[in-house]
Every structure is written in structure tokens, then in C-alpha cells.
Amino acid sequence: MLQDQISRVVKHSVAYSFAFSQPFAFYVDAYPLMQNEVLEQSNMLQFGMQHESVRMLQHKLQKLSYYDSSIDGEFGVLTEYALTKFQQEHLLEQNGKANEKTVKAIINEEEEYYENLLQQHELTFSMGDRGEDVKEVQEALFYFGYYRANIDGIYGEKSNEAIEAYKQDTGEEIHHIEAEIHEKTVEAPQVASVEVTEQESNEKSDETNQEEAEANKETPVKKENTSTSKSSVSASQIISSAKEHIGTPYRWGGTSTSGFDCSGYLQYVYNQLDVNLPRTVSEIWNATKHIDQPSVGDLVFFETYKPGPSHAGIYLGDGKFIHAGESNGVEISELNVSYWSERYLGAKRVSLH
Template structure:
């Protein structure tokens, strides 16, 4: 969850502030460009084959910059790689197809210019009730920084007025009943604090660490105690094992038949915990873990790139899942089939 000082400052006047501070990033990824910047800059190099919220943010920004027009699904595939290569080529960056620190900074810079440069042509003073394309330009700029969340309608109404006053207050300007050239210039020059200042040595080290964590053969993890989970894992596993033998049914969500994510959703609902319906959505809303604990999710890449199958870790190198061949069963993670397709483990984080 993003709760650092910069983000709190950006959205503290937003109606969505409480929502932002209490929800996983996947629920508000499309909200404010500056929040998206935080996610990209906290990630290491993004590249082909990865699947994450950060990849979804990358796709979103490439779409806004007219380099990518396909599904924003968080899967770094051929089309995302192609879009990145095109951006790199047009901006004299080494064409690698990877979102490294140089490429990410260029994307952030280009997007900032897209939102803010049109302000430079505005020389008028505006008052509540005014309308027009220049008001739209101001609304878009305020949206970039997280102050304006309503429809970009070109109407200087109460919400636009509120956003402008919040910006003036946060930036040490006199809070006025109008928007003048002084305020517009301040919006244009406002510092978004988007530069990634992580030292090169630390960045390279973190990239190596991340790659080692994602190695598919690394299925033997150190088990930790149940106290790490915020729900009763004993009840969870008991409820799950009671369903062993239930047949596999595509789209199934009940004891008469489950698919893999339907099984997960049903078992967690037995504890009063709601999880998304699809493997991809569960992957996006859960937290990566280095060391497996009982009750964690284990993900596999089976019929398509990215997570497409999952189960619940039950200890001793085993997981319970709804498989197509034998329905709900307990399988070994060391099994040659599953060990080759393993892509990582994640954990449900219950907000308190």
C-alpha cells in the first residue's frame, strides 16, 4: 500500500483520500498519474513475462502517450514490449523493450508534459461559473497532481474551485476566488517529485534479488507460523480439505463443482473473507512473500503467460487446489509438472 509522505500530500484534499489509504493499489491504479508514478518508480526493471500492478500502470501510461492500444491487463507480453521499443526508439533510448529506470523517467516526463504544457498558452483570469477548453486544461493539470477527480467538463464549478483552493493552500499561494496567471504558472512548475533517486548500485542489487525470488525452481520455502496471517489458517485448511474430491467444473463456484479460482473464493468466503473471482485479479490484489506460510497462495503459469492457476499452501511443500484432472486435491510443489510452472507466492492482506 502507498502511504508515504509524498502521496499523502498529493491526495490529502481529495475526496478519495481515505479510500486510497485503505485499498490495495489494484483498486485505484487508474486514479492519479502521480500515484501511478510511485508504483513504477518503486519497481525494478519491468520486462517480458512479468505480471503485476506495476505492469498495468506501465500499460496505462503507454496508452495515454499513444504507444499502446491493447488490453491493460498487467501482463507484459509482446505488444507491451513492442510499445516500449517504439517509445525508446523515438526518444533516443537504448531499444531494449524493458522498462528500466531511464525509460520509466522518460515516460514520467512525457506524461507530465502532456498534462501540463497546455497551461503555458493560458493568459486569462477565470472565475467560478466560467466555461471553456482552457478550464478543461486546468482540470486535467489538477487531475495529474491528484486534486481534481471529477469529470473533465470545462466548467469552473464547486469541485474545480475546491481543487484550485487546495492546490493554492498546499503551495503557499494566496487562496483566491479566481484562478489567475500566477496560479496557472504555479501548477505548471509544481514539483511532482518523480525522479527515481535510488543509487545505481542499490538498484542493480534489488533487481538481482527480485530475479532470484522469482526463480521457478525455488519452491522449497521456509515455513513460518500461522501468526503471520490475519485470519485463522487452521480453519481455512480444514474447510479446504473437506472439499477434496469435488469435481472440476469450468466456472464452478460451489461444492457441486469448482474451477481453481472458484474453489479459492469459496474457501475464503467460509471465513467471511472476500477475494476476487479470477486468478489474475487475485494475483493483483495480494502481497508477494519470500517465505511461504500455511494459507498463502501459490501461483502457476499453465495455459497462458502470467498466472493462470493457483492453490493454497498447506505446509510440507504441498498445496490444495482444484485441478482439471482430479478436481480438488492436494499436490506436491516438487512434482515435476508443478515445479516447472511455479511463478511465485502471495498473501491476502486483511485491512484492519
């Protein structure tokens, strides 16, 4: 994982090669991830040594709450004690020395610490937002080399750019799946789901018509004796399938019942009815038909962490929609809540087959 992170720093910073010639303060204040590279290339650090690598070791142990003394670069009793405590809690040989296994374990825990910060927070801030949540996200993005400004707890352009870069990188291996468009897809009737179309009124008197028979055969719902449109039945099936997954946790890149991201959730729900959707929100936006007002089963889109559609859900009616949110996983939310109403882009209709 370290090499992946180093490559991201290379991608997002022109000062990478310059970093290795700098003193400890530079690593801490500008490129903390470079400490990992230095520590991994160091020989065993042990009692009595004095070196810049010891400063880096002390800094990491302090961040992980094992070391609470001064960062002076001297491997003394307190540094040895902190290392021994870390080794004990991680089932390593308790020798108080920073050998290869111990250094890797420290680096892994630090990486997990910052990764958890990013996973715990919903990365959908608005310009001008302030608070500890923003600060923690800035710190984590700073560690991974995305954020290169003051860690001040104020969400601005630099913070937004950092989040966009982070999401692009973490999604590169996930969002490469291209949607397979079904050749027999037909466009859904452009009427509200509660209305009865003229075609549907004639169905009972024209059941021998081959084209109608094929359409009915392809529709993945059972025909009922009530005057309900095919899109209404399909919508009810979509909603039923969508609600089955309420409470499923959010997982970036998730496409299964063990965890969904917002587009993975939509794709999964519709695929259960043999309707193919593209993998990303922007692709779904482009592949669906604009409508002025959503009906039950239509998609609603929002502009969150970047310009354009970046989040979406399924409209349930009564101003509510179901979606995979980063905070609570699959849940039902209301469109008139300020967060969503301010970010609402519009509604789209999926072509059914």
C-alpha cells in the first residue's frame, strides 16, 4: 500500500524529489508520508542512537499515543519504553528496538488511523464549512499527500481539490467497469407512474398481438387484473428491492450487499430486475432521460463533492428518496432537508426492458 501512496504523492506534488534532501521539519510540516520511506530504509533503530530517523519514529509513536515526551531524535529510555509497549500490544517481539517488523507495524497502524478518519467522515462538505470534522479530513489528506495548505478546519478550494483528487485515485480501479447496454431495451412511458396509458387500456383487447406479447414476456413483473401501468408495477418492484437493503453499510466502491457506494447500490437494485445501469453517477446521469418531476422509481441526482452529478438515489414519493449515504449506509432521506435541497440537480428516468 505504501508504494501506491508514494505514487499518489508523485502525481500530486512536483516537490517529491526535493523532499529527500530536507530536514525532519520538512517531512513533518510538508510531506509526512515521506517519513515512511525514510524509516523503512533505515537500519534497526535502538537505544543510544541519535538520528533524524529517531525523530520520525518518535513523531509516529506520539501520534499513535504511545510516546508523550519531546521529539529530540535521541533514542532514550522513554522511546524504548514506548516501542516496547507498542510491540506488546501488537504481539511483536518485545525488545524495544525499531526493527523491520516493528517499523512496518507502526506505519500500517498510522495509515489505518488516517484511512479510518476519511472513512468515518462524509466527504461532502460545502464551501466555508468549519469544524473538527473538516480539520480531521484535512489532516488525513495532508498525510496521504493530497492536501498542501494550512490545516485550519475551514473547507475551501484547496480542501475541495484534495478530496476530488483522493476520490479520483481511490476510484480508479473501481470505476473502470463499462456498462453493457441491453440491445432490446425500450424506453419507459413518459408518464407519471400512477397514470394509465392508452396502450395499456387496449392490452386486454389485443392480447393476441405478437409485439404486445413479447413486451409482456420481457417485463419482469406479473400482470395483474387492475388498471395499473407496467411502469407502475415496475416501480413498485424497484422500490421493494431497494428497501430490502436498508441498513447495508456504505463502502467506497461497494457493489454488493456487504457494502454499497451510491452508484453501486443503484446498479445492484436495478440489476435485480434485469435492468442494466452504468457504474458511475455521471454515467447514469448521461444514460437516463430527463424529466421535470420525479415519479416513484425515478432517480434523483445531487451535486455534492464536485461539479456535476456525484450522488443519486431512488425516488419513493412524498418527497423522499432512498440511497446509499456515506454516514448511515442505505437509508431513506427527504428532499426538502436543506443539505439535499441545496444540492439537488434534477430527476431522470431509467429505460426499462
